[in-house]
Amino acid sequence: MNSTSAAPGSQASLREMNRLRVLDAVREHGALTQVEIAGVTGLSAATVSNLVKELDVAGAVRLRPSIRNGRRATQVSIASSLGLVAAAVFGDRDIRVAIGASADEVMSQKRMPLPANHAADEGMQRAARLVAELAEQAGHTAGDLRALVVGLPAPIDTVSGEVGSEGIMPGWRGVPVGRAMADSVRVPVRIDNTANLAALGEFKFGALQGVSTGVFLKVSYGVGAGLILGGELFRGSAGTAGEIGHVTIDEHGPVCRCGNRGCLDTYVGAGPVLSALRPSHGALTLRDVISRALDGDHGCRRVLEDAGRHLGIAVAGVVNLLNPEVVALGGQVARTGEIVLGPMRDAIERCAIPSAAATVEVRTGALAPEEADVLGALTLADQVREEADRAALVTG
Ligand SMILES: [Zn+2]
Structure with a gap:
């Protein structure tokens, strides 16, 4: 209201x-x-x-x-409703911006690298500049913008509007991004985490289309999930629903950056995957590991299969709780397809109750990781614009 x-x-x-x-x-x-x-x-x-x-x-x-x-x-x-909607989605090293008449009608988009450990102010200034640039390229001005959605790879507290402390972006911790961006672009701004936005993108355009209860898993450097419940994105009471990366897999396991022990993140994120391979394969990036696994490298396949098994154990709990129709795997690791999906399905079958395990379909997302969250952000921006229009009209 x-x-x-x-x-x-x-x-x-x-x-x-x-x-x-x-x-x-x-x-x-x-x-x-x-x-x-x-x-x-x-x-x-x-x-x-x-x-x-x-x-x-x-x-x-x-x-x-x-x-x-x-x-x-x-x-x-x-x-x-005239005017533009915009999306600005941050990774830990880049920012992707898109504008369109709506999520169905993207006019122009651009990706820019960001220095590691950049300050939040710098990131937000770049985002605002890029939005204005893209609007002009599309024959409009920044004044035609009606709503902006900012995506961050971190939990967002929807009560305080601040970036949570467990993000992979230390320079953004505690920053009220929504308010700061709204001051800069002067239109309604909503922030959300990129797993939620990618879930929304897959729900509108991809693997979760038409699904009433679905789970989207984003597995890249860390693990996150976006939940579709009753045909809508579910954020929980303070916006942090879907933090599957910090579900406990082994309470005696390694200490996680959140302070807990044996979180899924300590088995599946890029950190554990890369360090398991360091003695045998040297320093690799996550992208290297995925490419080598697809080329048949046994060690790289093995660590990704192990990651799939651990994912399946955590997802089995979600399957028991929510009884979803579809679990869609997205993020960089989705490129590995059956290497991760196979062990994940086996673990779900082993750990979830048989009726729930039998009805859930586990598949890869239909959209590329770098388009799922941007399309989801534009979808949310459409909603923000509509809400603002309604609010203005009924009180106008
Ligand atoms: Zn944790």
């Missing part, structure tokens, strides 16, 4: 509700005449006429003359 809404039960709040009823009717049925709106909403013709006048003044609807049943009538439709 926005702070300027009228008190419940008052004349003004009744009016707001009626405006929404008219807007919802037109949104649902397409263009309607005022008589038809009255029929759909149950409001009187005089009330509809007044509400449509107000909505027209506020720019929410478009009026066009037409003929219905041989009589002249005015057709009411939703004014197409």
Whole structure:
């Protein structure tokens, strides 16, 4: 709810509700005449006429003359929401920015490297500059921007709006990114973690399309999950739902950066994978390990299979709790396909209750890791724009 809404039960709040009823009717049925709106909403013709006048003044609807049943009538439709939505998604070493008319209509995107351990201010300034640049490239200005979603590879506290302490980006800890970015770009800004955004991208465009209960796993340098419950992204009470990387696999295991012992992250993240291979293979990057495993290197395959097994043990708990239709593997490690998926499925079968294990489909995500989170961010930006439009119209 926005702070300027009228008190419940008052004349003004009744009016707001009626405006929404008219807007919802037109949104649902397409263009309607005022008589038809009255029929759909149950409001009187005089009330509809007044509400449509107000909505027209506020720019929410478009009026066009037409003929219905041989009589002249005015057709009411939703004014197409103009302007741009933008996404700025941070990795620990880069930033990817995209703008579009909507998530379905991406106009332009760009990736830029960021220095390791950069300060949050520097990252945010670059993001704002890139958004403005891309808007201009697309023949618009930064003034046409209507909503921005910022993605970070860290837990976001939705209550305080700050970046949580367990992120892989030490320079961002405790920074109120949403407020700072909103001051800079002067449009509504939402922040979310990249696992949630990638889950949303796969839900709108990829492997979780049409799924009511689904789990997206992002496995790259660390492990995160995004949960789709009842056809919507589930964030939990303070925004940190899906932190599967800190599920305990072995309470006597190695100490995790979160302070706990034996978290999934200490078995599956890039750190443990790379250090297991260092004595035999020297210093490799995660990308090297994945490529070599795909080329048949036994050691690289083995550590990734082990990672898949550990993932499966943690996911089995999620499968028992949520009974999902689909578990989709994304992030860099998804490139390994069956090398990780096979042992993961075996572990789920072994550790989850048989009926839940039998019905869950475990597959790779359908989108590339670098597009899933950006498309999810634009999808969320569409929602933010719509909410802002509604809030402005009902109180306008
Ligand atoms: Zn941990």
